[in-house]
Amino acid sequence: MIASVSAALSRVKKALAAYPELAAVLAAAIIGLSWQRPLAWLAAREGINVLLAILVFATAVTIGPAALRRAGAAWRHLLAAVAVGVTVLPALSWAAARLVAPGPLRDGVLTVGLAPCEIASVATTALAGGEAAVAAGVLIGSTLATVALAGPILALEAGAGASTAAGRANLSPAGIMASLALVVALPLAAGLAARAAAGTGRPVIGFLATPRAEWIASKVALAAVAALVALVAAEVHVSASYGAVAVTLVLFILASALVGRALGVRASRPARAALLLTTSMRDFAIAAGLATAAFGPAAAAPLGLYGIAVLVWGTALAGALRQGARRG
Numbered sequence: 001m002i003a004s005v006s007a008a009l010s011r012v013k014k015a016l017a018a019y020p021e022l023a024a025v026l027a028a029a030i031i032g033l034s035w036q037r038p039l040a041w042l043a044a045r046e047g048i049n050v051l052l053a054i055l056v057f058a059t060a061v062t063i064g065p066a067a068l069r070r071a072g073a074a075w076r077h078l079l080a081a082v083a084v085g086v087t088v089l090p091a092l093s094w095a096a097a098r099l100v101a102p103g104p105l106r107d108g109v110l111t112v113g114l115a116p117c118e119i120a121s122v123a124t125t126a127l128a129g130g131e132a133a134v135a136a137g138v139l140i141g142s143t144l145a146t147v148a149l150a151g152p153i154l155a156l157e158a159g160a161g162a163s164t165a166a167g168r169a170n171l172s173p174a175g176i177m178a179s180l181a182l183v184v185a186l187p188l189a190a191g192l193a194a195r196a197a198a199g200t201g202r203p204v205i206g207f208l209a210t211p212r213a214e215w216i217a218s219k220v221a222l223a224a225v226a227a228l229v230a231l232v233a234a235e236v237h238v239s240a241s242y243g244a245v246a247v248t249l250v251l252f253i254l255a256s257a258l259v260g261r262a263l264g265v266r267a268s269r270p271a272r273a274a275l276l277l278t279t280s281m282r283d284f285a286i287a288a289g290l291a292t293a294a295f296g297p298a299a300a301a302p303l304g305l306y307g308i309a310v311l312v313w314g315t316a317l318a319g320a321l322r323q324g325a326r327r328g
Contacts, residue, residue, distance in 0.1 A: 021315035028226040029308050032233025039234035047231050053187045055224035058217045059122045060191020063133050071133035074271050082141035086149050089113035094157045096252040104298035105245050111291040114150045116142035118281035123221040128318035129325045130273030138278040232307035249306045256280045273321050281314045
């Protein structure tokens with residue numbers, strides 16, 4: 001018995017050593033669940049938005065002009081990914097929500113498919129050795145699509161109940177767009193501009209074009225992802241009712257991964273990794289905002305659980321894809 005447990009622990013240790021990103025996320029989730037009060041205090045004071053901005057900027061500085069040109073060449077895949085994000089994925093989350101009892105938890109699950117691709121998916125794409133520029137293109141396109149279409153789609157999916165009517169009155173596309181511009185668009189533009197300027201060989205900023213700078217930026221991005229998981233975990237209050245929610249969210253992630261896999265059938269390996277990760281990872285923070293606006297704060301509770309699950313999934317998948325690319 002002791003020998004079998006020791007062997008199992010040894011296999012886990014080797015797996016975590018092979019996938020350091022997964023180890024960091026799991027450790028962060030444990031920290032967030034263990035020290036909820038101080039971390040929840042940070043989350044309530046724009047901690048998540050600050051980390052998202054850091055994550056976006058750190059990821060953007062690793063995307064050079066040549067990568068952006070390659071993203072432009074993959075415009076068909078980008079359009080397909082954005083279109084799937086506003087049609088197939090909302091339908092999947094609506095179907096998944098049927099597996100949860102009526103109430104705030106079901107309402108929260110409903111919003112998952114309406115969110116754009118997870119901001120961290122750009123970082124996990126880079127960690128996987130995929131085309132981060134394609135992931136950034138999907139992020140920008142899906143974010144704009146969410147701002148424009150999330151309200152009408154949510155109203156259509158949720159029906160015409162009293163809470164939905166109140167939600168439609170409270171949904172503010174302008175407010176969502178302003179928040180996304182501050183947290184996503186500005187750091188992304190600043191990072192891309194800094195990386196482009198580095199290519200001109202200017203003093204100091206030219207450092208950003210070096211492999212050392214890219215390595216540092218990737219580590220900062222990983223640290224931001226781990227910290228993000230800790231803050232989100234601090235919002236999760238586990239109860240028996242979360243069992244069905246957890247199973248439902250896992251099924252949604254797997255179904256969206258199959259969709260992402262189908263999108264990349266004819267793409268190159270780096271673009272295929274980007275499409276798979278961006279499609280199977282939806283932004284839990286924006287989904288929580290949508291759930292709160294439409295159904296009230298209680299509906300945002302499942303999104304913390306989804307955030308942990310999807311970031312663990314993304315980092316584990318990135319490690320597997322990177323190992324597969326090395327073997328290939």
